[in-house]
Every structure is written in structure tokens, then in C-alpha cells.
Amino acid sequence: MQMPLTNRPIQAAPPANPLGAMTNLLQTDLQAVNALIMQRMQSEVTLIPELAGHLIAAGGKRIRPLLTLASAALFGYEGTRQHRLAACVEFIHTATLLHDDVVDASDQRRGRSSANALFGNEAAVLVGDFLFSRAFQLMTEDGSLEVLRILSGASAVIAEGEVLQLAAVNDIGTDEAHYKRVIAAKTAELFAAACEVGAVVAERGAEECAALRNYGMNLGMAFQIADDVLDYAARRERLGKSLGDDFKEGKMTLPVIRAIARADAAERKFWSRCIGDMEQSDADFAQACAILARHDALEESLAEARRYAEQGIAALAAVGGSPLRGHLEDLIVFAVDRDY
Amino acid sequence: MQMPLTNRPIQAAPPANPLGAMTNLLQTDLQAVNALIMQRMQSEVTLIPELAGHLIAAGGKRIRPLLTLASAALFGYEGTRQHRLAACVEFIHTATLLHDDVVDASDQRRGRSSANALFGNEAAVLVGDFLFSRAFQLMTEDGSLEVLRILSGASAVIAEGEVLQLAAVNDIGTDEAHYKRVIAAKTAELFAAACEVGAVVAERGAEECAALRNYGMNLGMAFQIADDVLDYAARRERLGKSLGDDFKEGKMTLPVIRAIARADAAERKFWSRCIGDMEQSDADFAQACAILARHDALEESLAEARRYAEQGIAALAAVGGSPLRGHLEDLIVFAVDRDY
Numbered sequence: 156m157q158m159p160l161t162n163r164p165i166q167a168a169p170p171a172n173p174l175g176a177m178t179n180l181l182q183t184d185l186q187a188v189n190a191l192i193m194q195r196m197q198s199e200v201t202l203i204p205e206l207a208g209h210l211i212a213a214g215g216k217r218i219r220p221l222l223t224l225a226s227a228a229l230f231g232y233e234g235t236r237q238h239r240l241a242a243c244v245e246f247i248h249t250a251t252l253l254h255d256d257v258v259d260a261s262d263q264r265r266g267r268s269s270a271n272a273l274f275g276n277e278a279a280v281l282v283g284d285f286l287f288s289r290a291f292q293l294m295t296e297d298g299s300l301e302v303l304r305i306l307s308g309a310s311a312v313i314a315e316g317e318v319l320q321l322a323a324v325n326d327i328g329t330d331e332a333h334y335k336r337v338i339a340a341k342t343a344e345l346f347a348a349a350c351e352v353g354a355v356v357a358e359r360g361a362e363e364c365a366a367l368r369n370y371g372m373n374l375g376m377a378f379q380i381a382d383d384v385l386d387y388a389a390r391r392e393r394l395g396k397s398l399g400d401d402f403k404e405g406k407m408t409l410p411v412i413r414a415i416a417r418a419d420a421a422e423r424k425f426w427s428r429c430i431g432d433m434e435q436s437d438a439d440f441a442q443a444c445a446i447l448a449r450h451d452a453l454e455e456s457l458a459e460a461r462r463y464a465e466q467g468i469a470a471l472a473a474v475g476g477s478p479l480r481g482h483l484e485d486l487i488v489f490a491v492d493r494d495y
Numbered sequence: 496m497q498m499p500l501t502n503r504p505i506q507a508a509p510p511a512n513p514l515g516a517m518t519n520l521l522q523t524d525l526q527a528v529n530a531l532i533m534q535r536m537q538s539e540v541t542l543i544p545e546l547a548g549h550l551i552a553a554g555g556k557r558i559r560p561l562l563t564l565a566s567a568a569l570f571g572y573e574g575t576r577q578h579r580l581a582a583c584v585e586f587i588h589t590a591t592l593l594h595d596d597v598v599d600a601s602d603q604r605r606g607r608s609s610a611n612a613l614f615g616n617e618a619a620v621l622v623g624d625f626l627f628s629r630a631f632q633l634m635t636e637d638g639s640l641e642v643l644r645i646l647s648g649a650s651a652v653i654a655e656g657e658v659l660q661l662a663a664v665n666d667i668g669t670d671e672a673h674y675k676r677v678i679a680a681k682t683a684e685l686f687a688a689a690c691e692v693g694a695v696v697a698e699r700g701a702e703e704c705a706a707l708r709n710y711g712m713n714l715g716m717a718f719q720i721a722d723d724v725l726d727y728a729a730r731r732e733r734l735g736k737s738l739g740d741d742f743k744e745g746k747m748t749l750p751v752i753r754a755i756a757r758a759d760a761a762e763r764k765f766w767s768r769c770i771g772d773m774e775q776s777d778a779d780f781a782q783a784c785a786i787l788a789r790h791d792a793l794e795e796s797l798a799e800a801r802r803y804a805e806q807g808i809a810a811l812a813a814v815g816g817s818p819l820r821g822h823l824e825d826l827i828v829f830a831v832d833r834d835y
Contacts, residue, residue: 200655202662254624257597258617277598280620281657284594284627288650291631295643303635303643310628315540317621322542 170492173485177221184224184238191242195289206274206282210249219349220245226353226367229479236356239293240302244349246290251313253283302352309348316340327415327431329407343375366473370483373467378490380460383408384453387444391495399440405430409459413452422446460491510832513825517561524564524578531582535629546614546622550589559689560585566693566707569819576696579633580642584689586630591653593623642692649688656680667755667771669747683715706813710823713807718830720800723748724793727784731835739780745770749799753792762786800831
């Protein structure tokens with residue numbers, strides 16, 4: 156990188172999406188993972204593959220399983236254990252999405268009707284439970300207690316993060332520490348675990364496993380903060396997401412927290428009405444964007460995301476120089492500087 | 496037993512509840528399990544122990560953890576591994592109850608307001624996820640892949656059973672095979688797994704592990720069928736359950752399935768209205784009970800439950816003669832012949 160990330164101007168052309176290059180490089184692995192996902196979401200209870208398939212086939216970016224594959228490949232691992240664990244990570248993520256949509260009463264996910272809207276909350280909860288159980292079956296088949304420790308721990312932390320987030324919705328007193336605690340648990344923890352198990356599978360020592368975990372944690376933080384910024388600033392269409400979704404749900408994200416910290420009395424009243432009381436008119440989102448701009452809240456949030464990205468890149472310095480390291484570095488830069 | 500179970504008249508005085516005697520015998524173990532449950536449901540996210548504690552402290556019968564303790568003790572196991580696994584079984588059960596109540600939109604559980612009614616569906620789903628994850632952390636700490644295989648498999652089967660049950664609610668075409676498939680998965684599987692892991696911990700061979708699994712499976716079937724009969728026939732107050740709950744929810748249980756199989760045109764119309772269309776008046780429950788009596792549907796269902804009980808007792812014949820074997824035999828008889 157020629158320029159320190161934190162100085163990169165927000166108006167610069169966004170970097171190319173490195174997921175394409177990573178997907179090409181890991182194509183054989185990814186196909187094996189996709190085949191496993193399709194195979195292991197099957198059940199004689201036909202509603203299960205129907206509902207799970209609706210979400211899984213809608214094609215998320217598979218970023219978490221890719222991280223497991225990339226991490227294993229980074230260390231030159233040549234076996235196939237990472238396929239099962241990547242599928243397992245995707246099942247945990249999918250189960251979380253299903254339960255999230257029930258919790259948020261969402262009717263859209265990945266640009267399609269959400270599973271709960273189509274199949275009912277009941278089925279979405281129970282199929283989430285099934286996928287979660289299936290993930291643990293896959294881990295058990297792998298047979299590594301270290302992997303089980305990492306992923307069962309991650310699952311517990313994710314659930315804690317989701318509960319913690321419940322308390323913050325519509326609470327304009329939510330501070331930055333609380334926000335970071337939530338996103339570390341509900342987003343970054345699974346990125347960290349996905350990276351770490353790749354290193355564990357490759358039988359690396361504690362230092363390199365910790366380095367990959369560290370990279371994943373920082374990637375997750377950077378990714379989520381940037382995502383929360385994009386809710387106010389995306390310049391291109393995002394899969395299943397519309398500008399202003401978080402605002403409309405009254406979510407206390409970093410840009411809003413920063414703006415509230417500097418709000419005058421009128422602005423505080425505005426946030427209190429829109430986020431606290433969820434009383435919003437059509438003009439309010441534009442007004443929110445104007446307030447965020449006035450306080451540089453988006454720029455500042457992105458600068459924070461970049462600090463995580465730099466820490467993630469620094470963490471990778473401890474591991475060897477495989478070409479995949481460059482891709483992982485590009486990915487964390489892209490996570491911050493994407494415009495969609 | 497002097498008299499074959501299947502010939503035991505329904506009017507006979509019900510047997511004493513053997514759970515009391517088992518609880519006394521295993522008191523030290525059970526205290527260790529309760530301490531572990533309280534300790535491991537803790538989280539810095541205070542809503543988690545509040546919500547989980549609401550349900551756990553309401554004091555279910557702890558029948559599933561008792562099965563794990565009894566099974567380990569049956570084989571003279573003298574270590575402490577069974578404590579962690581019994582807590583784990585109770586966590587899986589509690590997670591299932593939390594999600595069940597969301598699915599059923601229940602407002603009562605164990606005689607108190609249900610967790611979803613008090614804390615909201617969102618929190619109930621997420622705390623269920625937390626307890627489920629915690630269960631897998633406990634298993635991982637135990638470190639036996641065989642135990643992990645049994646309990647992750649059971650969890651997947653339970654979720655499948657719950658989804659399968661969704662399809663049967665309000666469907667008066669549900670047949671006995673479907674009903675049995677549902678209760679085997681959603682109820683009996685965890686009883687079976689709870690018993691089996693006790694034998695695994697005691698390092699018994701495949702035959703004895705299978706015998707305990709077999710006993711637990713039959714206990715679960717007998718227990719659930721009797722429970723479904725009691726919904727129409729309980730003579731004493733049952734913890735958190737009222738006479739007619741299943742009927743009011745339009746559940747297709749064995750007594751109803753048997754009665755519908757023999758219904759004349761008028762009765763079929765009655766079931767179709769009450770269960771299929773959920774159009775019920777206050778007098779309908781008494782009418783349902785009268786129809787069930789006319790077709791001996793409760794007696795026949797109990798006879799079916801007794802057949803499972805006999806199979807469970809037969810399964811135990813393969814294991815040694817510890818005093819606990821008698822308690823387990825008493826328990827399966829009680830599961831069928833209790834009047835509450």
C-alpha cells in the first residue's frame with residue numbers, strides 16, 4: 156500500500172472487489188463447500204431444505220466460508236478438512252440470519268422476500284435450529300476439539316451480541332463502547348473464528364492461529380462499521396439492502412452515535428424523535444444525512460473502520476508471504492472503501 | 496411386576512411418583528448439576544440469566560438430567576462427567592422450550608408467564624440460541640466425540656421433529672405414523688440421548704449403550720402419549736398445563752387421531768370445525784371428551800403407551816441389576832399411569 160489507509164480520501168475510486176479474485180483462486184474448494192452445503196442441508200422433512208435453500212441459494216457472498224478456505228490455503232494446507240468447516244461456518248451464519256429476521260420482523264433479505272415472511276416465523280426459528288445443529292454435527296465429524304471450542308464459543312458470543320443489541324435499539328443513549336461490543340460479538344466474532352479454524356486445520360502454532368483470528372476480528376469490525384456507514388452513503392445498489400434501512404429501524408450505529416455526541420438541542424430532539432420514538436416522516440432520512448455530514452460523522456466512522464483495517468493488515472505481518480496474504484489485505488481495504 | 500402392563504385397568508390407583516425416590520438417591524449429583532446450570536447460564540449480558548433463570552428456576556422436573564445421572568449411576572460410574580452432560584441436556588431442553596413457546600405463541604409455561612410473553616419473542620429466540628451454544632461448549636469441555644455425536648444428532652432430530660409438527664397442526668388428515676414420527680423426534684430423541692450419554696460416560700460397550708438409548712426412546716414415547724391423553728383426562732392439576740390446551744391449539748394427538756379414524760359424518764364435521772378450522776365454542780371440549788370416550792380413544796392410546804413402556808422395561812433386561820434399574824422401571828410405568 157502506498158498511502159496509509161487512514162489518509163485515503165473518501166472520494167477516491169473504490170478498489171476492485173477482491174472477492175472475485177479470491178473466489179477464482181479457491182474455486183475448486185468453494186465448489187466442494189457449496190456441494191457440502193447443499194448435501195447437508197437436506198432432510199426428509201422437506202420444508203427444511205425448501206426454506207434453507209431459499210436463503211442459501213439466494214447466494215450471499217460466502218465471505219465467511221471463503222475466509223476459512225483462504226486461511227487454510229494461506230498456510231499451504233492440502234487436505235479437505237476446511238471444506239466441512241467452511242460449510243459449518245456458513246450454516247451458523249445462515250441460522251443467525253434466519254433468527255435475526257424473525258427478531259427484526261424483516262420482510263426482505265438478500266433482495267428477496269425473507270424466509271420468515273414467506274414461510275412464517277415458526278419455521279424460520281426451527282430451521283435455524285436445524286442448521287445450527289447440523290453445523291455441530293459437521294464439526295463433530297471433523298473431530299477436532301479445538302475447532303469445536305472455537306466455533307461453539309463463537310456461537311455463544313454471537314447470541315450474546317444479538318441480545319445485547321436488542322437493548323440498544325431505539326436507545327439514543329447508546330455509546331460507542333456499547334456499539335463496538337455489539338458488533339464485535341454479532342459480526343466480528345464469526346469472521347475471527349472462520350479465519351482461525353483455517354489456521355487450526357493447517358496445524359499452525361498458537362501465534363499464527365492468533366494472527367488469523369486477529370485479522371478476522373479486525374476485518375469484521377471494519378466490515379460492519381463500513382456497512383453501517385453505507386446505510387447512509389451507498390452509491391450503488393447493495394444486495395437486499397436499501398439506503399436508510401438502519402435509520403428506519405432505529406438502529407444506533409456509529410455514524411449516529413458520533414453525530415449525537417455533538418448534537419445541539421434541535422438535533423438531539425430530531426434523533427430522539429426519529430430513533431428513540433421511531434416517529435419518522437419521509438423527509439427525515441435526508442435530514443439525518445445532512446446532520447451526519449455537518450458533523451463529519453461518516454468520514455470519522457470510516458476513519459475508525461480504517462484503523463481496524465490497518466490492525467488487521469498488521470496482524471497478517473506475522474504470517475508468511477503466500478499470494479493469499481495480499482488478497483486478504485486487499486479484502487480488508489475493500490471492506491472499508493467499497494461504495495456498495 | 497405382577498400384572499402385564501397392558502392389562503392394568505385405567506381406574507387403578509396411580510403408582511407413586513418415582514422421581515422423588517430417584518431425586519433422593521441422586522441428590523448429591525443433582526445438586527452439582529443445578530449448581531452447574533446456574534453457573535453456566537451466566538453472562539455479562541444480564542438479560543440472558545434473567546430470562547433463562549425465569550424458566551429454569553420455575554423448576555421443571557429435571558427429568559432429562561436425572562436420566563443422565565441415573566444411567567451413569569446404574570453402571571456404577573463414580574466420576575463427575577455426568578454432571579456437565581446432564582446440565583447440557585437441560586440446556587438443550589430449555590432452549591427448545593423457549594423456541595417452542597415462540598412458535599406456539601404461548602403465554603404460559605410451567606404455571607408462570609412464558610419467557611416470550613414477559614421478555615418478547617426476540618429475546619426468547621436469542622437466549623434459546625445462547626443456551627444451545629452453551630450446551631455445545633459444555634460438551635466440548637467434556638471432550639468426548641461420541642457424546643458430541645449423540646447430542647448434536649439429537650438436536651438436529653429435535654428441530655426436524657418440530658418442523659414436521661408444524662405441518663400437522665390443524666390437519667385432521669394427520670395419521671398415526673406421522674404423529675409417532677413427530678413425538679419420536681421432538682420428545683423421545685432427547686430422552687434417548689440423555690440416557691445413552693450416561694452409559695457412554697460409564698464407558699459401557701455398544702450393547703449396553705444401545706439398551707439405555709432404547710429405554711430412553713420408549714420412555715419418551717410412553718411419556719408423550721400419556722401426556723397427550725392427560726390433556727383430555729388429567730384428574731389433578733399439572734404444572735403449567737390446563738385440561739384441553741392441545742385441543743384449543745388444534746393439535747393432532749393420538750386420542751384425536753384414533754377418534755377421527757372411527758368418526759361418523761357428524762363427528763368428522765365436528766373435528767374438522769374444531770381442529771381443522773379452529774372454530775370452537777366453550778362447549779366443544781366436553782363434546783370432544785364425549786366422542787373420545789365413545790371410541791375408547793383414551794384407553795386405546797394408553798394401551799399404546801403401555802406397549803412402549805413394556806419395550807422400555809425389556810430393553811433394561813440387558814443391563815445389570817443395580818437398584819437404579821428398578822427405579823427406571825418404575826419411572827416408565829409412572830410415565831404412563833400418572834393421573835397428572
